[in-house]
Amino acid sequence: MLQSSAQTRATENSSNINPTPHISVVGAGIAGAWQALSFAKAGYAVTLFDRDDEAMTQATSHFAGGMLAPWCEREAAEPVIMRIGIRSLDLWREALPDTPFNGSLVVAHSRDRSELERFAKMTTEHQRLDAEGIAALEPALEGRFREALFFPDEGHVEPRRVLPDLHDKLTKAGGTIRFKTECNPRDLAKDGNLVVDCRGLGARDQEPNLRGVKGEMILITTPDVQLARPVRVLHPRWPLYLIPRENNLFMLGATSIESEDKSVSVRSALELLTAAYVVHPAFAEARIVEMGVGLRPALPDNLPRITIEKNHISVNGLYRHGFLLAPALAELTVNFVQRGLIDNEVMQCS
Numbered sequence: 001m002l003q004s005s006a007q008t009r010a011t012e013n014s015s016n017i018n019p020t021p022h023i024s025v026v027g028a029g030i031a032g033a034w035q036a037l038s039f040a041k042a043g044y045a046v047t048l049f050d051r052d053d054e055a056m057t058q059a060t061s062h063f064a065g066g067m068l069a070p071w072c073e074r075e076a077a078e079p080v081i082m083r084i085g086i087r088s089l090d091l092w093r094e095a096l097p098d099t100p101f102n103g104s105l106v107v108a109h110s111r112d113r114s115e116l117e118r119f120a121k122m123t124t125e126h127q128r129l130d131a132e133g134i135a136a137l138e139p140a141l142e143g144r145f146r147e148a149l150f151f152p153d154e155g156h157v158e159p160r161r162v163l164p165d166l167h168d169k170l171t172k173a174g175g176t177i178r179f180k181t182e183c184n185p186r187d188l189a190k191d192g193n194l195v196v197d198c199r200g201l202g203a204r205d206q207e208p209n210l211r212g213v214k215g216e217m218i219l220i221t222t223p224d225v226q227l228a229r230p231v232r233v234l235h236p237r238w239p240l241y242l243i244p245r246e247n248n249l250f251m252l253g254a255t256s257i258e259s260e261d262k263s264v265s266v267r268s269a270l271e272l273l274t275a276a277y278v279v280h281p282a283f284a285e286a287r288i289v290e291m292g293v294g295l296r297p298a299l300p301d302n303l304p305r306i307t308i309e310k311n312h313i314s315v316n317g318l319y320r321h322g323f324l325l326a327p328a329l330a331e332l333t334v335n336f337v338q339r340g341l342i343d344n345e346v347m348q349c350s
């Protein structure tokens, strides 16, 4: 049903690009990894390039939380994010059936109850939980909060595991990956190949309106708290979240600051660490493993865009939602190349 609603927004375009024998995808972050894999699965010969090495530590995707939360995101994002995000959930399930879909929990302390009410009003597909319901879902949080919202259909991935998984799937599907290879998509397109440009902030030569939105994160570890799902802590000034990862790790995220500075401020570190302590006092004894910053690639309207110009297709502006949107954006690109379908909300042809 959701897929058909996406199709109602699609129109046929007679000037579609015919299938080409070879597709070059530039940028192996979450956008490029999904584009390359989707084209390879559709039968195209694909080469994926990235200037970084396999660890991908320079990509924004390396620092992400990996939440797949289309209903929670509706609190602050446009409806198109939810529409494309919901379609992506199915694609994640298909490609990586082990993806955890344990839902998301949204909590607030009693003094911030109005924030929880506001969040409930702005979103759908949630259940209200009382203290008992919270403890049943997350025993570690027993007695910590009186009320919560539970979004049962949401999921999350671990970006530093899922990127290599997607790259691996690409090679298994017949694609090639070239790391440590910087390229100019325009030059690749001159050979007549179809090029999908997923360079994130590296694409400023093409998209001068791109800006980076700073997101700080902290990784901590403790064996004393177990959580099964992301927990969002609402607060009037700093709504933050905690995401459980393997081996007793937790990611605390994330600030959102209009700056391209790549260092973590004392203020942000204090706020992120306080959020963890607010969720459970045992986090006070956790150890800090890493502090990091990713710059989210954003266009002026903070919405994703697929721009099609002859045999150069640019996929960018994934902003706060790269993991949520990348699978369905890749599906839209493949649909365009194969059948000329255009999703009027996110695609622009020139």
Ligand SMILES: Cc1cc2nc3c(=O)[nH]c(=O)nc-3n(C[C@H](O)[C@H](O)[C@H](O)COP(=O)(O)OP(=O)(O)OC[C@H]3O[C@@H](n4cnc5c(N)ncnc54)[C@H](O)[C@@H]3O)c2cc1C
Residues within 6 Å of the ligand: 026, 027, 028, 029, 030, 031, 032, 049, 050, 051, 052, 056, 058, 059, 060, 061, 062, 063, 064, 065, 066, 067, 068, 181, 182, 183, 184, 198, 199, 200, 201, 202, 203, 214, 215, 216, 217, 253, 254, 255, 293, 294, 295, 296, 297, 316, 317, 318, 319, 320, 321, 322, 323, 324, 325
């Ligand atoms: C702290 C934080 C938390 C986040 N949490 C979430 C979340 O929970 N859920 C969610 O959906 N999103 C989240 N995001 C947003 C998400 O991380 C981004 O939307 C996404 O990573 C953008 O992906 P991308 O592939 O467009 O860019 P990138 O990941 O930056 O990838 C671009 C790649 O292009 C390569 N490149 C650039 N120029 C060239 C060139 N000339 N030649 C070759 N390679 C090149 C770069 O090396 C890079 O690897 C978060 C972001 C941050 C910072």
